[in-house]
Amino acid sequence: MLAGLLHANRRPTLAGAALTGLLSACLLPGAAAAAQQPASNAAPHLVKQNGRYAFYLDGKPFLILGGQINNSSSWPSTMPDVWPMIEGIHANTVEAPVYWEQFEPHPGVFDYSTVDMLVHQARQHHVHLVLLWFGTWKNGEDHYVPEWIKTDPAHYPRMIDERGQPIQVLSANAPANLNADRKAFTALTHHLAQIDGTQHTVIMIQVENESGAIGAVRDHSPAAQKEFEAQVPQPVLTAMHKSPGTWRQVFGFKADEYFQAYSVAKYINAVAEAGKAELKIPMYCNVWVEYPRGYQIRGYLLPGFDYPSGGPVQSNLAIWKAVATSIDILGPDLYSDDRGFEQTIMQTYRRPDNPLWIPETGTGDSFAPEFFYALGYGAIGFSPFGTDQTSWTYKPGQIPKALAANYALLEPIDRVVARLNLEGKLKTAIEAPGSTEKTLDFGRWQARVSFGFPQSDGEQHAPGTPHHDGRALVGQLGPDTFLVTGINSRVTFYLAPGQSGHMQILRAEQGEYDGTTWKPLRIWNGDQTDRGLNFRNEDQYVQIHLGTY
Template sequence: MMSLFARWAALLLLLVLGAVQPVRADPGEMPRIAVQSDGHRTLMVDGRPYFVLAAQLHNSSAWPMVLDHAWDEALKMAPNTIEAPVYWEQFEPSPGQFDTRNVDALIAKARATDTRLILLWFGTWKNGENHYTPNWMRSDPARYPRMLDPRGEPIDVQSPFSAANLEADKRAYAALMRHLKAVDGKTHTVIMVQVENEPGSLGSVRDHGAAAEAAFQAQVPAALAAKLGKTAGSWRETFGADADEAFAAWSTASFIEQVAAAGRAVYPLPVYVNCWMRYKGFKSPGTDYPSGGPVWTMFDLWRAVTPSIDLIGTDIYTSDPGEYRRVLDQYARRDNPSWVSETEFSARTAPFLYYVLARGGIGFSVFGIDKTHPTPENEAATRAHAENFALLDPIRETIARAAAERRLHAAVEEPGRAQQSLPLADGWRAIVSFGPPPWGDTPGVVANTADMAGRVFIVQLGPDEWLVGGSQVRVEFERSDGKRGQLLRVEDGSYSAGAWQARRWLNGDETDFGLNLVRPGLLRVKTGIF
């Protein structure tokens, strides 16, 4: 007789394989990262631009028997996407034998709740260590060697110079992608995969094993030096004081590139790597942050050797808006769209989603939303992020398309920057003032709010037509060319099934002193010149 768990697992597998009609019966084309003519990258899902609003489950919440609670907590944030880990130790309990029950449960849950899914491969690396590699690997260091520190002592990181380590990860990751293709290749519930998790090494700047030492004493690969605009020489000659970390970055990135390529050959979903940041005064690789990961000082090197990886994500855990913005600026570039792959589950980080909008990014993910013991702080965080997600998800395609076409502008309240100017198109600019809007004219000096939660975005919909959204903000449209501008119409409303639904027109005192959004909302604005 089948156990209750076996019956439950079998039912989930039937759901995943399509015995029950999926939510998205006609999904269209494969998810992909589209490259625009100017190099801007856009995530495409079902052939349409997609902006990710994600809730990420805790590390140990992707098990079927605890998934219901975790998923319910995630849905309170109104996400369009759930991020959840896949554990190598569970997925491949013995060499070449794969257990897909956890993955199948995640896909079934996503389909049942009409959300998309991003899977996080906890493979060779998890937060700079090897703690999710299978026991049959960790208990056999002779066959699956670990990195050695400068004293020759092993650390809890698999050596990237081991062919056995590489082939094991490639085999498992390719098996995961093969399974996704079989059960989800037509539905595309899974839209992206993170390969590894915050890779690099804690405990040593680089590997000092025999194979690693031989490679370190050799010349820097000529192709790498050329891509970085450097003269090829030894690692010390080419990278100077950063030689050890650069060598670690090259070996780590090269390893992960081969894993990612093996998966893409089977099922080419978009792939990214997330990063434990070098920020907040961090200076020491291997101690302050994992050495060899794609930190900003090693970013160019990583991009030079990882053509199979679509982008590098940023895991940002700070409530300092200046620091947050600085990190995003280090990673937002033509070959790497802004993507907050993890951020702190806190009400303080909610406004920072608008930084990603301002940089034309692809999404924002909040980590650890399924707290087992709710607190007032957790409930406040859920509300704050849910307000953002609920406002933006109905217009996620509009947001993503506007970002690709450079029609999206955004601003976030910061200390000392309670009023900001956003240059718009066609001779317009927006003066945005954060905080509870005062009655009448905006004062010359605007004070910050206590919670620093003001944020705003503006999308140009057409000539002199704008979509304005945000919270705790006043928006005043002005001409930047000396001409006299006016508001011809202001509609308060929302989008339903992609169509604008106006609830009312605003006028008189409601618009004479600017457009006030005290709570999250949308306004559609028509401007003109007289």
């Protein structure tokens, strides 16, 4: 059974007398009671606490360290090129597509072989699965719908653009399209409930992929036009703080895009609602976001061309949250290594009604700091795209080294990090060009993070790292106790301004976690603490207990 697997480091701990005088093994707040109870068999779910979220798996917070394989990699012939990468980057979860065209090759005839293969192999490799339903939408078009739908537009109509021409997108305003997608998705979730309802190999499902329309702002078919000329539904009016009227009367030049957002959100909500009736696990939609570039019309990007019109982009979030109530998360696909834009997107999608989850991003070294930004914003998980060795992104034997370093560092403490994030006791620091130091505020205490090692036995070095890849994580375990780790960073603690006394380190232990139980390995002192806690490229974890004199 995959549920509840511990990702403990396998290094031996100090034994017997060698531990005399060390801090006793400590548990995270609230973990002691859980440790005395049997593992929960509850389905994966989201927990909200004081405006923050955690993904719960087997009754405990779980941090998703994901890897999304390439679009055409969910096949028996290509999966052997997936697993070396997943193991090499230390992922605990794989995102893999399920293709509607393969799943339902003929109307009402369902082929479960690919789904069964994915679940079976995930169990063999001791990881969890996030399944991606490539149904009506894939990147704003209809690439993965079955051939019997593509060749019958009279029954399964496409969208009509403003010129009266069909485009390569199924209409969200056609009941036949919705009924077909919903029927297939229901068959998928029913089957998953039968084969995985208690084992929880599959922990989440993505409903469609980067939904919306490429090729038109909205559908101009007769059925869609009739809806467009009707009154705006009350949930949309409430969400957008508007008075009644038609779409054009209420929203003016934004009416077309907002109508498309309502149509797509309503459609996908119906699909997800039917799926949850069979298998009640979290479901989400990924988002092709609005990037700050492209065609400019009236001061904004052109929907339907720069991004799929009607998807849950930044400006459509309120409509989606009001209409797609069966979708638990709207997660941005973030293919930018611009630090300012990354943080803006995370701030936008981290809402009181929406957990932060990054389902797609780049695997290159420049994207590695983004993972620590996401943790700092309370993300429940992170999943770069293209994590296989099929030669589309990586060749056999190749792995993204910076991503692997991130996951290798966090995998042994994923449950601990998820708990601290839920409790609001986790902070991160990320190096950026021209920013070689950052201070993290923990009330009475402050942690100053510097990147690189500017002083080493009297020899001066320029601050910062050559590739600006320093990152650090600090979690508060108690009023004066912290968990610290990082890569190419130094962490030094100080009393906050206005606090009385002088700071001293009472004890600094290097150790590891067995689940949520701390296992000391050795005491750090002397060169290891005189100039702060130094973390280079080793996977090291330190619990530091502070005091005053």
